Amino acid sequence: MVLPVNIDMDVLRTFVTGVNLGSFAKAADRLGRSPSAISLQLRKLEGQAGQTLFQKQGRGLALTEAGDILFGYAKRILELNDEARSAMTGLSAMQGWIRIGLPQDFAETWFPALLGRFARAHPKVRVEARVDRGSDLAQGVARGDLDLALTWGRMGNVQAEIISTRHVVWIGLEGFKRDEGEPLPLIAFDSPCAFRSAALQALDHDEIEWRHAFASPSLGGLWAAVTAGLGVTLRTAEGVPSHLCVLDPAISGLPALGRIELALHRSDVEQSPAVAKFQALLIEAIADG
Known part of the structure; x- marks a missing residue:
């Protein structure tokens, strides 16, 4: 009978921390380990997994298909581990x-x-x-x-x-393109709203006329208005409904947006x-x- 291989929990934590931070050098600082120690841990993890988890991408590393699969499991394993520790420590x-x-x-x-x-x-x-x-x-x-x-x-x-x-992004129906002969139909919350302010600043900077096409106190109301084709809105890319699209400024004729705090x-x-x-x-x- 072949015994299963147990994956080291500390190695998994290093793996997840490095992927989340986008850099294993940053993970070394966060975890208080040397870069060489982190490299040894990653080689150990590949040995325990029996798969190549990383591939070269420019000057950095990217996850392979096996690495991406392990990353999902690793997060769940660590969450359960941390819950168990909390319960056991009172x-x-x-x-x-x-x-x-x-x-x-x-x-x-x-x-x-x-x-x-x-x-x-x-x-x-x-x-x-x-x-x-x-x-x-x-x-x-x-x-x-x-x-x-x-x-x-x-x-x-x-x-x-x-x-x-x-990052702040424009969101609309697939294929949306601004009609340069008409004011841009903007869907947003009423003031005060950081996203609305970001939109107006970008539109004013590029001297693009706009009109407030729809206002709602709920995010669901904004999504419904965009779905109905009443105009475009802007948020972060998190939680965008699957039937709506993040619009490319270069294609849609909309101004580029920055970041929001x-x-x-x-x-x-x-x-x-x-x-x-x-x-x-x-x-x-x-x-x-």
Whole structure:
């Protein structure tokens, strides 16, 4: 009987960290290891997997098909490992109440999975999540109604911490091309909205006329308006419905867009252990995204 090969957990963590960061040199700094030690770990992982996991791509490395498959499994293995460690170290007894606000973009993508992981590891912690516009979420933190909130842009709060940035993209129906003889039909939230501000800045810079074709307080309303062919909108590429397209500025005749900041707002009240733990997981999930 051939015994199965156990994959080293530390090696898997190095693997996932390096892929997420886009550089194993950065992974060495993050994990406090030397580059040569990281290289030895990666060779060990290929030996345990019995497959070539990396291939040369320019000056760096890219995942092979086998590497891409292992990456998906590795993330799941590490998540289960970390949940088990939390339960066994007594953190499952953590109690409290967490009130968090976040944009609709994340509520429909990676946040439910994060919430599920946290609930399984800390069943005695009650989490209340509020999905709303950034300006309302920032005000909720300021009033003490929320412990944490994520917003696109600082929303006037200079104390908010920028924890990541994302590319802003135009989104519309496949084949959309701007009619240069007509104002661009823009679909967006009303002000204040960081995406709307980014659109107007880019359009004004390129001297492109525009008109507000549709406004909605919900992201679903924006997607519905774009689906109906009423115009184009802009967000990040995360969570774009499969029937809509990220538009190439060079083909669609739209101006290029930059990046948008993702800000974390914290209540002035001293954080409980539960809030601090959830915040750490939240920042980690944002970095992985």
